Amino acid sequence: MDPSRRILHSDMNSYYASVEMMLDPSLKGKPVAVCGSTEDRHGIVLAKSDLAKKAGVRTGMVNFEARNLCPGLIMVPPQCDQYLKYTKLAHQIYSRYTDLVEAFGMDECWLDVTGSAIYGTPLEIAESIRQTVKDELGLTVSICVSFNKIFAKLGSDMKKPDAITDIREENFRDRVWPLDVGELLYVGAATRAKLARYGIRSIGDLANASLEALQHMLGINGLKLWHYANGTDHLRVMHQDFISPIK
Template sequence: MDRVILHSDCNSFYASVECLYRLEIRDKPVAVGGDVEQRHGIILAKNQIAKRYHIQTGEALWQARQKCPDLVIVPPDFPKYERFSRLTRRIYLDYTDLVEPFGLDECWLDVTGDANGRDGMEIAREISGRIKYELGITVSIGVSFNKIFAKLGSDYKKPDAVTRIGRSDYKKIAWPLPASDLLYVGSATKRKLERYGIHTIGDLAGTPERALRGWFGKWGEVLYTFANGLDQSPVAQYDNQPTIKSIGNSTTAPRDLANNEDVKIILYVLADSIARRLREQGFKGRTICIGVRDNQLFGFTRQHTLGSYTNITSEIAVAGLDLFRRHYRWYKPIRSIGISITDLVPDAVPSQANLYCDEKERERRERLDQTVDWLKNRFGTYAIQPAVLLTDRQLSGFDPKKDHTIHPVGYF
C-alpha cells in the first residue's frame, strides 16, 4: 500500500503574519525585509499583492522598491513567526505524530492509515480550513505517495490550494514541469542540466542513472530517484525540541563589495556572531559554508571541513575568507554574503589533538573569546572589535547576532 504524505506550506508566511497584526496594510503590497535606510537586507517574504509586481524573495530592498514604489517594507519579527509556526504544528499533530518541519513555514505529514478512515485529500482540506479559521493565514498542501512529490504538489498551485500527485498521474503532472521545480535543483544544477539538454523533470527522469552519476556523482543518483518518484525517505517523528543543525548569518552589504578587503570586513562581523552563538549554546562545529551573491543576483555556495571542531571566532573567519578567495574571481561586485557552520557537536565532547596546530595557542584564543564575550554582553557588541573592522565603519556597523535570520532545516 502506498504511503499518504502531505506537504503543507504556509503562503507568504512572514508577510501574512505581519498583515494579521497590521490591518492598515492588508490591502497594500507588503514585504518583510531589513533596514531600508542602510540598504541592509533582502526581501524575505512578500504578500500576494506584492507578487504582482514580480518582486522576488532574495532580491535587495532597493531593487524591490524600484519595481513597486508603494511597497510597504516591515522588519522581520522572528519570535512572532516562531509562535505561528508552533500553532500550525499543533494542528498537524492532531492528525499524526509523524510531522517533519522543513523551516518555519513548511512541514511534511505522514497520514497513512488514518484512524478515522479519511483519505489524504480529506485530511488536507480539513487542515487547510482549520488553519485559515483558527490562525487567519492560508496554506497550500500537496498530497502524494512520497515527500518529494508532496512538496512539488504544495508548490504546484498557490495560494490556498490542495493538489494531489498520485502514482497514476505523476507523469502527467510532474514530468512537464521545469527541472528546477524539483527540490534542491538550484540555479547551478539547472544550468548544468540544460547543458546536457535536460529541461524538465521528465527529461531528468528519462536520463540513464549511470549518465547522471557520471555528471553529478552521488548527487546524480538522488536526482534520478527524485524525478522518477522513487524517494522512500520517511517522515520523521515530531520532536518539540528542535535539533540545531547549523548556525549561520548572512547580510546584504550597505554598498557593493569591490575587493577581498571589503569581504574580509563583512566575514569577520558574521563570524563573530556565529562564534558567539556557538559558545552561548554550547557547540563546536567543523564544516564551514559560505554563500555569495553578486550584484546581478548570481550566487553560489562552497564548503570546507576543518581538521578540528571549533567555536573560535578567528578560525571561522579565516576559514570562510580562504574559501572565498579560492572560489571567487571578481568578475562582478558582490551584493550579499553569508557564512555558516555545520557538523555540530557539544563543546564538552573531547576532541582529538591536531598535530599540525598549536593547541596551547588555540586554548589561549578560546579564553580570549570568552573574555570578549563577557565584555560584549555587558557593554554591547561594539565595545571591543578587531582592528580590521575599524577600517570601514559603513561595512562593519551592523550587528548580525541581534538581527539574525532563521535558516531552513535541511532535507537530508
C-alpha cells in the same frame, strides 16, 4: 514506490508577510514586504505579499530596488518572535492528525498520514488542515497530497494560495514530468545548469536519462535525483520530536 503511503506537504503562503497582515489588518489588500534594516537603503527583502510579488518584488532584493519597482510598497521590519509563535501553533494543528510531522524551514512541513484513516481520507485531512489553519490562525496554507515527500513538496507549489493539489501514482508522469527540472527538490542552479548541458531540461528528461550518465555527471546524487524524478524514493517523514543533527 509504496502505493499505500500518503504524504502531505503543507506550505504557509507568503508566511512572514501573511503574519504581518494578519496582525495588522490595515495592511491587507496592499503590497507588503518584510525587510531587514528598513531605515537602511542596503537592507533586503526577506518576504513579500502576493501583490508585491506581482509588481516584481523578489526575496533578497535590495530595499530601494523593491521600492522603485513598487512605489506603493509598505515595508515592515521582521517580528521573528511572532513567526515562531505561529509556526508552533500550525505544528500543533498538524499533530492532531499524526505525530509524523517533519518541519522544513519555518513555514513548511511534511506529514505522513498513512496511518491516520480515523480522521478521513488524505484529501479530507488536507482540507481539514487548510480550513483549521484559516479559522484558528487567520493564515492560509497550500497542501499537496502525494505518495512520497519529493512530489508532495513539489505539488504544494502548483496551486497557491489556499489550495490543495493531489499527485497520484497514476497521474504524476502527466503532472510532474513536463516541469522544469529545477522545480525538483535538491536540484539547485548549478545542478540545473549541468543537466541542461546534457539536454536534460525537464523532470521527465531526468526520469528517462541513463543512470550511468547521471552517475558520471553527478555521482551518487545523480542516482538519487533519478529516483526522485521517477517517484521511487523512500524518504521517511521524521517524528515530530526529531532534531536534525548539527553538521
